Amino acid sequence: MPPKKEETTERLGAWALGRFSNRLKVGIVGLPNVGKSTLYNTLTKCAIPAENFPFCTIDPNETRVNVPDERFDWLVKTYTPQAPDSHCKSIVHPWLEICDIAGLVKGAAQGAGLGNAFLSHIRAVDGIMHVLRAFEDPDIVHVEDKVDPIRDIEIITAELREKDKAKANSNAATKKEWQAEVDTANKVLQWLAEGKEVRLGVGVGDADYWTTKDIQFLNDWMLLTAKPALFLVNLSEEDYKRKKNKFLKPIHDWVQSHGGGTIIPYSDSKENEVPSALPKIIKTAFAMCHLIYYDERGSDCAGPEEFKRWEFDAGEYITHRGDTEASIFFIVSGSVACM
Ligand SMILES: Nc1nc2c(ncn2[C@@H]2O[C@H](COP(=O)(O)OP(=O)(O)OP(=O)(O)O)[C@@H](O)[C@H]2O)c(=O)[nH]1
Numbered sequence: 001m002p003p004k005k006e007e008t009t010e011r012l013g014a015w016a017l018g019r020f021s022n023r024l025k026v027g028i029v030g031l032p033n034v035g036k037s038t039l040y041n042t043l044t045k046c047a048i049p050a051e052n053f054p055f056c057t058i059d060p061n062e063t064r065v066n067v068p069d070e071r072f073d074w075l076v077k078t079y080t081p082q083a084p085d086s087h088c089k090s091i092v093h094p095w096l097e098i099c100d101i102a103g104l105v106k107g108a109a110q111g112a113g114l115g116n117a118f119l120s121h122i123r124a125v126d127g128i129m130h131v132l133r134a135f136e137d138p139d140i141v142h143v144e145d146k147v148d149p150i151r152d153i154e155i156i157t158a159e160l161r162e163k164d165k166a167k168a169n170s171n172a173a174t175k176k177e178w179q180a181e182v183d184t185a186n187k188v189l190q191w192l193a194e195g196k197e198v199r200l201g202v203g204v205g206d207a208d209y210w211t212t213k214d215i216q217f218l219n220d221w222m223l224l225t226a227k228p229a230l231f232l233v234n235l236s237e238e239d240y241k242r243k244k245n246k247f248l249k250p251i252h253d254w255v256q257s258h259g260g261g262t263i264i265p266y267s268d269s270k271e272n273e274v275p276s277a278l279p280k281i282i283k284t285a286f287a288m289c290h291l292i293y294y295d296e297r298g299s300d301c302a303g304p305e306e307f308k309r310w311e312f313d314a315g316e317y318i319t320h321r322g323d324t325e326a327s328i329f330f331i332v333s334g335s336v337a338c339m
């Protein structure tokens with residue numbers, strides 16, 4: 001007799017941390033003068049100031065970038081809007097909003113450096129791209145004097161945890177009448193006291209630390225360490241080309257021992273002869289916010305003259321709209337094709 005199929009139970013409820021929206025934004029975060037604005041300029045093709053002094057950026061800068069995808073390009077090419085028999089005249093690319101945030105220093109949660117202002121800018125983003133300086137250049141000032149990306153990421157994450165502790169403390173103190181909320185706040189404080197980030201309490205199967213109820217509160221509070229994170233390692237052009245740098249292994253070990261995450265080494269140099277890491281950075285940032293998309297052409301929704309990529313949160317319910325052009329959905333590896 002064939003072995004009995006194992007019964008699977010569906011887990012219902014709030015399944016992920018974060019906002020549910022199709023207009024998500026990721027923030028570039030790091031110590032001052034590590035190359036955040038330089039990266040922002042390269043990603044967005046903008047030209048905001050990126051000078052060799054700490055706190056060059058004060059107010060956040062935001063721009064949308066198109067998310068590169070060969071499949072979308074193929075669909076557009078195949079059903080080319082320029083073809084004489086096509087009704088499509090417009091192509092709507094998927095996009096992601098990128099926000100360049102001021103540098104963060106030790107003690108920021110208590111107001112050091114630019115203090116709390118930019119921590120609120122971090123609160124407003126849905127995902128964090130940590131920029132770690134791994135390039136050595138004596139001419140480029142380092143606020144901690146020496147290049148050491150592990151020390152730097154420890155400083156940043158400690159400040160984010162401090163800020164979350166303050167938020168959880170205030171929730172525990174001011175909302176005594178809501179016992180469930182106070183319980184979650186106390187769970188947050190205990191988790192942070194162990195040096196862990198809130199985002200690490202989900203996605204570990206049945207061992208999830210956060211219950212569905214906790215996640216509802218956490219999503220209201222928009223905690224800084226609940227946001228998905230990705231680690232970008234700023235290398236010199238030479239190190240990027242030879243794929244070697246003495247900090248890569250320690251960074252890898254640190255990330256693994258802190259819940260894992262994607263690490264992308266990159267170089268901002270314009271003279272790169274090797275493939276650029278920038279498309280990967282944008283794609284990974286898009287995916288880490290749980291965004292998925294489907295493509296549509298010439299229907300009621302996309303418009304008769306449009307080729308449109310719709311983005312939506314993977315947590316949103318997909319409804320059958322019942323129109324002739326958009327009635328069958330295929331969910332294939334994170335994207336949804338609409339036929
Ligand atoms: N040698 C070298 N210099 C770099 C690299 N990336 C950035 N820089 C330089 O570092 C300086 C600071 O760069 P920014 O992009 O302004 O740094 P930031 O992190 O935005 O700094 P703040 O806005 O002050 O927080 C600039 O002079 C850049 O040209 C790199 O990979 N190698």
Ligand SMILES: [Mg+2]
Pocket residue numbers: 036037038049050056057100101102103
């Ligand atoms: Mg800057």
